[in-house]
Structures are given as structure tokens and as C-alpha cells.
Amino acid sequence: MLTRHHVPVADLEAIATGRITAPTGTRIAAAERSRRMLMLRALAAAEADRGTDEGEGPLPPLAHAFELLARAEALDPQAVASVLGHPPVGVWAVRLLGRLRGGVEPRPDEPPLWREAGYAHALAAAAALRAGLPARVLLPARAGRVILPTVGHAVLDDVPGGHDVATLETDGRGTARVTLGPHVLELPAAPYLPAPGWHPTRLLSWTPREPGPGVLLDDADPYRDFRSPWLPPAPLTDGESDTWQRHLHDAAHLLGARHPDAARTVPLVLNSLVPLPGMPRFRTSSASYAEAFGSALVSLPRDAVDFAVTLVHESRHSVLNGLSHQIQLVDRAARGPRQDTLLYAPWRTDPRPPWGLLHGTYAFTGVADFWRTERHALTGPRADLAHFEFAVWRDAVAIALRTLEDQPGLTPWGRRFVDGMARQAAPWAGDDVPAGALAPAQAELADLRATWCSHNLAPDPAATGLLTDRRLGGAPGEEGTAPPSRLRGDAPLRLPELRCELRRLHLADAGTFTPDTLARLSGIERSPELLDADMCLLRGGPANAARAVDRYRAVLTGAPGTRPAWVGLGLALEASGEGAPAAALLHRPEVVRALALEERARGARTPDPLELARWAARIPGLTTQPATDVPQR
Structure with missing residues (x-):
């Protein structure tokens, strides 16, 4: 028999702030x-x-x-x-x-x-x-x-x-x-x-002794992976199942000891885990699907902390999927002046619609809250890394919340939900983060945004051509006009920027790249020259920043289309104190890259990347006016 359901306002408020009780979970499940x-x-x-x-x-x-x-x-x-x-x-x-x-x-x-x-x-x-x-x-x-x-x-x-x-x-x-x-x-x-x-079927327990709901370790159902339905069974061995059980016990213990809200939520909404192969430390793979409520695809975790934060992230997706089946938070049929705009999400490499941005913001609010507590429970390089993760996701959530507040497609209940997330996140802005973690976190956020712009935006070809005419004609940058950019329709899906993984490896290795760093990067395409430039940048210090500038410059002279090198050059210049060209590269990297390619296409020599960035930095409005539908840093 079907039942009529309603969502109490208290449930909406509790879900928005991550404080979910058993009655709320029961109502969602029903x-x-x-x-x-x-x-x-x-x-x-x-x-x-x-x-x-x-x-x-x-x-x-x-x-x-x-x-x-x-x-x-x-x-x-x-x-x-x-x-x-x-x-x-x-x-x-x-x-x-x-x-x-x-x-x-x-x-x-x-x-x-x-x-x-x-x-x-x-x-x-x-x-x-x-x-x-x-x-x-x-x-x-x-x-x-x-x-x-x-x-x-x-x-x-x-x-x-x-x-x-x-x-x-x-x-x-x-x-x-x-x-x-x-x-x-x-x-x-x-x-x-x-x-x-x-x-x-393999049924795991959340805790070794206490009774309670179990979680299915699904290695057989043909529809267990929504990305690739009809999968044949791939049964785990007993040893592999025992490994998953041990990790689950450890993660559940960690959550219960330090994250009581998450410890209540995760078992309420996750009843099935689909095991994926193990991944390198900072490339954890996980996913959820609205019609597979209660399930999460998760790569074999490295340790309890890795597993716990992944469970927090995916349980939030599951909760919001259940809530959205009852309450419309985003009016997907609305048509306002910016309703069709795809938006920047710091945790994604592709543009996201408002509903996708809301989903990710809710999940990463949980992630930021996890690291906010975890950083004080860890010591040594693990604490440094946790401080870094908190600083990155705290500010990423703040960026996303500002973007959401400006979206006309949010329903009144959606705005109330966003307000709830904002209330949870508001105190975080005043939290101190050690300088050794804060500086790379700020570089990470600049890297994420600039890399996103470089891959997903394309400057207007006609305006780019006019700028190139002026530059080849000897005109100064001050006489140019900043071209507008539009979202590319042909931007392919891609892996996250490798520098983000390298940055974490550097912190985890106490400020050095250990000999096995390169071995951990197997399967990632990166030229040795570009990787060398990245490592110089991430080692920090004025001398390394200067070396990184030279190395990125050399990469771009030979291959001016290399997007990561343009952003890397911007980060290296910022670390060297050259604020103006750094701002041009980090704010509008797609413009500087397009100018270089246009000059080369006309048969001119490949421009000096540093000289081009300095010239572009003088274009009025390039570093102060936003490109069309692109958020500010």
C-alpha cells in the first residue's frame, strides 16, 4: 500500500545542517x-x-x-x-x-x-x-x-x-x-x-559488537554500478571481504569517536557499498546515483580516515537524493536570465547546472566539517594535510554558496536549504589555519579555478584576433580590449589536475617528494619537463619559484597549447611576486593561451610566454572584470 508522505520543516533544517536523527532517516526511507x-x-x-x-x-x-x-x-x-x-x-x-x-x-x-x-x-x-x-x-x-x-x-x-x-x-x-x-x-x-x-551476499557490520543495521558489500548484482549496468558478478575473496570489514569497523569507530553527527547519518542512509578497485592515495573514486538510494560506489580505502571522509561525502549525496524526491529545491524548468548557465564548482572539472552545484556543495560541506575536527586529532604531516583539506573545502564551499545565492532557479525551500548550509559554514571563516597549510590551500583554490577556466572557456575569436593584430602591430596592452569568454561546447571530460595530487603528496611527505612519488603517479600523462616544473613550484621558496617560471616558460615555448603550464606559470609568477602577469594568467588563462596560439597560427614565432603575460596584464579590465558567467576568485 502506498502512503502519503510529508517532510517536516524541522527535517529540512536538520538535513541542511547535517544533523539527521533516526526519525528523519526513517521518514526518508519510507x-x-x-x-x-x-x-x-x-x-x-x-x-x-x-x-x-x-x-x-x-x-x-x-x-x-x-x-x-x-x-x-x-x-x-x-x-x-x-x-x-x-x-x-x-x-x-x-x-x-x-x-x-x-x-x-x-x-x-x-x-x-x-x-x-x-x-x-x-x-x-x-x-x-x-x-x-x-x-x-x-x-x-x-x-x-x-x-x-x-x-x-x-x-x-x-x-x-x-x-x-x-x-x-x-x-x-x-x-x-x-x-x-x-x-x-x-x-x-x-x-x-x-x-x-x-x-x-556479503553483509558487513558497522561495529564489531553492537547490534544494528548491516551494510551489503555488493559484488554480484548486475545493476550494482549505475554507470555500467548488466555487470557480471565479480565475487570478492574472503580475504578481500575481511579487508573491507576491517576498514568499515575502523571508519565507523573514528566517526563515532570524533564526528557524532556523521556517525548517526552514515548508517541511517547507506545500506550498500559497491567495491571498486583500489586507487592511489589522493585519487579515491566514489559515486552515488539518485535512483540507487542507499548505495555508494567506493574504491578500496587506504585507511580509516580515507574511508570515513568518503562515507561522509556519499551519505550526504544519498540524503539529498532522498530529500529531493519529496521537495523541489531547484526549479529545473524555470527560465530566468541566467537559469541555463552552467556554473563553476571547485571540486569538478566540468561546468555544473545549479542542481549539480547544490548537490556538490552539500556533500563538501560535510567534507569540510569532517576535516575541521579531524585536523585537531591528527599529528605531524597528517595534521598538516588535514589543515590543508579543511582550508581548501571551507573556501570552496564558501565560493559555491555565494554562487548559489545568486541563482534564480532555487525554490523558496531551496533557498531555505542553502541558508541552512550557510549557517553551518559561517563560523568556519574565523578558524585559524597554520600558514604552512593555508598558503598551499590558497594556491590550490587558484589552481582549481584557473585550470577550470582554461579547459572550459573560450575567448571570442574575433576579439582575440583584434588583440593579436594590435600586439603584432606593436601596440601596448593598454590599447587592447578584454575579450569576453563563453563556455566551450566541446570541452571533454578529464581527470583532475595532477598538481592537486602532487600538492597533497608534498604535504603528506613532510615537505619533500620521496623517491616513490613518481611511482604513485602511474597512469597519469605528464611530460617530464612539465612534471619537473610542477615539482619546482610545489617545493616552495623564492629560488624554486624562479626555477619553476623558467621551466614552465620552456614548456610553453615549445608547446604553447599546454593548458596546465599556463596556469602553473601564473602560480609561479605569483609566488615570485610578479602580481600583474600572475593575475592575467590565473584570472583569464584562456585568453593568454588563445593569444599565443593565434600568433603561432599566423606564422609568427611562438611568443615568449612571460612577455605575453606581462603584455596581457595591461589590457584594461582583463584582471578586474569577470568573463561572461565566470565566478571571481
């Missing part, structure tokens, strides 16, 4: 369950409208699965709630609804429609097993693998690849078997126990 029920209803209606009948594909219609779910719910409502609350169900429902309505383009690796619809039968079979309901269910198999979401998966050996139909039979009293052609696999009486050919 609304998500109703949303899932509506999805199932929409799927049944879409299948009926499409005219699907029992003759299309080897499996019965969706209605058969839904009827079995209803019978299981009558026997054990909690069993069905657990199955339908499984985060991949939302990923599957959205995909299948798009296919049934003809709104999703098929992909080459896409399974046949009957198999994708067959996930409903797998859900029904899992619910019957969990509820102790006698049933005989036809369900999809692939390459001998049969998935029973939230229960486990069966592997029948010597079965050829391809899409097949298996049968689950259960008597409701503990006897169950999976049959695929001539192959039969008897499931253990307790399906949570492993057996030959049977892999139960």
Missing part, C-alpha cells in the same frame, strides 16, 4: 519505498501499453513477478521491503522503463529485453526465499550464473555463455534448488552460508 512501489506500477503500465504478452520471450510478464511479491509481502512484509529497498532495483527500474517506453537507445552490449525484464522475477524469487514462501520461479541466467538479489548468486559449472532461463524451486521450509538445463544446484538451508556453487 518515502523511498513508496517511490519504488510507484516505479513497479509504472513498469506494469508500460508493459501493458507496449502490448507485451506471454509469447514474447521465454519468461512470464512482469505481472507474474509482482503477484509473487505481493504474496511474499503478505507473509513477511520486512522481507519484501528489504528486497525492494535494494539500491540496484532503482537502477534497473529506470533502465527498463526507458526501454519499454522506447526512450533509451539500445547499446551494443545490452541484454535482450526479456532478460532485463527478468530481473523482476529474480527479485520475486529472492523475496519468496526470504519470506519462506513456497514458489517455482522462472528467472534469467547468464553464462551459468543466476542472481537472487540480496540473497546471493548460484554458479552452475560447464554451462555455455549466453542468456538462458533457470528455475528456482523452494518449498518454503528451507529446501531450495536452482535448475539450469541438466544442471541442478541445491541451496543450503540457510542461504546466507556459502556452499559449493553458491555465493551468499
Whole structure:
């Protein structure tokens, strides 16, 4: 039965400031369950409208699965709630609804429609097993693998690849078997126990001793990764699972000891972790999806601190996803003078719409709050790094909040939510940060913004051409006019700027680059000359800044299109005390780069990058007037 839901104003206020109670979490979860029920209803209606009948594909219609779910719910409502609350169900429902309505383009690796619809039968079979309901269910198999979401998966050996139909039979009293052609696999009486050919789901605990909700370590569901649906199972070993459990215990202990608000929130909203491969220390990978409420994709953490801050970040995304399904915070249909503008977010390499900026701001408010406390609990280089992280994300959140306050698309409730975030962040501005961490944090923020501008903005070609005419004609920069810039429509997605990783490695290594620094950068494309310039810059001090200027200058003389080198040159000049050309490069790097490329395209020699930056710095308004729709530093 569907239920009417409402969000108390107190819940909105609590969520905005990161203080989420159990009743608030319960209300969000209940609304998500109703949303899932509506999805199932929409799927049944879409299948009926499409005219699907029992003759299309080897499996019965969706209605058969839904009827079995209803019978299981009558026997054990909690069993069905657990199955339908499984985060991949939302990923599957959205995909299948798009296919049934003809709104999703098929992909080459896409399974046949009957198999994708067959996930409903797998859900029904899992619910019957969990509820102790006698049933005989036809369900999809692939390459001998049969998935029973939230229960486990069966592997029948010597079965050829391809899409097949298996049968689950259960008597409701503990006897169950999976049959695929001539192959039969008897499931253990307790399906949570492993057996030959049977892999139960892995359920982790938040704490070693205290009872409470567990978290599913999902290594099998085909819809566990919303970015790449239909993934085959990739079961972890027991040793790998133990590693995840140890990290989760450590992270939960850390949160409970030092971050009580986050310690309450994370278990309330995260019930599934999708393990991703380990990443280098400062390239942690994690992601969430609005229709996979309660789930987070997370790369294997390095330690408790790394895992804890990632859980804080992803739990905030999950909370806001749930809230946004009930309250409209951004009017995406509104059309104001700047409503279609894509915006700068310091934590992203691509421009973001207002809704995306709001989401990221909420997540990084939690991250900044985490580091605000953590920096006082750590010592040595770890404390220096934590001070740096706090300073970066504190100021990044402040930048984003100022941008959001200026957005016409926020609804009244959205503005109230932003005000709540601003109240939480307001005291942070007065917090002291040691100079050794504050200076690189300020450089990081300048680097992030300038790099974003360099990649995502393009100056007006006609205005750039006129500037080049004046410059080649010997006119001083004072006679030029600052060209407007627009967002590029062809800017590709890219990895974060490598200097940001190097900056953290430098702090973590107590001010030096250890011999294995370069080894940690495997998989990152960077010329040795540019990397050498970056390292000179990050070592700090006047002599190193001067060396960095020379090295960036040499890189750009040979390859004037190298975006990171233009920004690096700006940072090196700022560190050397040359404020004017540094401001030109850090405020409008896309303009200086475009001028260099235009001169070279005309057959002129490649201009001296430093001389060009000094000339551009004298253009009226270049360093004081904003480019179109670009935030200030």
C-alpha cells in the first residue's frame, strides 16, 4: 500500500545542517519505498501499453513477478521491503522503463529485453526465499550464473555463455534448488552460508559488537554500478571481504569517536557499498546515483580516515537524493536570465547546472566539517594535510554558496536549504589555519579555478584576433580590449589536475617528494619537463619559484597549447611576486593561451610566454572584470 508522505520543516533544517536523527532517516526511507512501489506500477503500465504478452520471450510478464511479491509481502512484509529497498532495483527500474517506453537507445552490449525484464522475477524469487514462501520461479541466467538479489548468486559449472532461463524451486521450509538445463544446484538451508556453487551476499557490520543495521558489500548484482549496468558478478575473496570489514569497523569507530553527527547519518542512509578497485592515495573514486538510494560506489580505502571522509561525502549525496524526491529545491524548468548557465564548482572539472552545484556543495560541506575536527586529532604531516583539506573545502564551499545565492532557479525551500548550509559554514571563516597549510590551500583554490577556466572557456575569436593584430602591430596592452569568454561546447571530460595530487603528496611527505612519488603517479600523462616544473613550484621558496617560471616558460615555448603550464606559470609568477602577469594568467588563462596560439597560427614565432603575460596584464579590465558567467576568485 502506498502512503502519503510529508517532510517536516524541522527535517529540512536538520538535513541542511547535517544533523539527521533516526526519525528523519526513517521518514526518508519510507518515502523511498513508496517511490519504488510507484516505479513497479509504472513498469506494469508500460508493459501493458507496449502490448507485451506471454509469447514474447521465454519468461512470464512482469505481472507474474509482482503477484509473487505481493504474496511474499503478505507473509513477511520486512522481507519484501528489504528486497525492494535494494539500491540496484532503482537502477534497473529506470533502465527498463526507458526501454519499454522506447526512450533509451539500445547499446551494443545490452541484454535482450526479456532478460532485463527478468530481473523482476529474480527479485520475486529472492523475496519468496526470504519470506519462506513456497514458489517455482522462472528467472534469467547468464553464462551459468543466476542472481537472487540480496540473497546471493548460484554458479552452475560447464554451462555455455549466453542468456538462458533457470528455475528456482523452494518449498518454503528451507529446501531450495536452482535448475539450469541438466544442471541442478541445491541451496543450503540457510542461504546466507556459502556452499559449493553458491555465493551468499556479503553483509558487513558497522561495529564489531553492537547490534544494528548491516551494510551489503555488493559484488554480484548486475545493476550494482549505475554507470555500467548488466555487470557480471565479480565475487570478492574472503580475504578481500575481511579487508573491507576491517576498514568499515575502523571508519565507523573514528566517526563515532570524533564526528557524532556523521556517525548517526552514515548508517541511517547507506545500506550498500559497491567495491571498486583500489586507487592511489589522493585519487579515491566514489559515486552515488539518485535512483540507487542507499548505495555508494567506493574504491578500496587506504585507511580509516580515507574511508570515513568518503562515507561522509556519499551519505550526504544519498540524503539529498532522498530529500529531493519529496521537495523541489531547484526549479529545473524555470527560465530566468541566467537559469541555463552552467556554473563553476571547485571540486569538478566540468561546468555544473545549479542542481549539480547544490548537490556538490552539500556533500563538501560535510567534507569540510569532517576535516575541521579531524585536523585537531591528527599529528605531524597528517595534521598538516588535514589543515590543508579543511582550508581548501571551507573556501570552496564558501565560493559555491555565494554562487548559489545568486541563482534564480532555487525554490523558496531551496533557498531555505542553502541558508541552512550557510549557517553551518559561517563560523568556519574565523578558524585559524597554520600558514604552512593555508598558503598551499590558497594556491590550490587558484589552481582549481584557473585550470577550470582554461579547459572550459573560450575567448571570442574575433576579439582575440583584434588583440593579436594590435600586439603584432606593436601596440601596448593598454590599447587592447578584454575579450569576453563563453563556455566551450566541446570541452571533454578529464581527470583532475595532477598538481592537486602532487600538492597533497608534498604535504603528506613532510615537505619533500620521496623517491616513490613518481611511482604513485602511474597512469597519469605528464611530460617530464612539465612534471619537473610542477615539482619546482610545489617545493616552495623564492629560488624554486624562479626555477619553476623558467621551466614552465620552456614548456610553453615549445608547446604553447599546454593548458596546465599556463596556469602553473601564473602560480609561479605569483609566488615570485610578479602580481600583474600572475593575475592575467590565473584570472583569464584562456585568453593568454588563445593569444599565443593565434600568433603561432599566423606564422609568427611562438611568443615568449612571460612577455605575453606581462603584455596581457595591461589590457584594461582583463584582471578586474569577470568573463561572461565566470565566478571571481
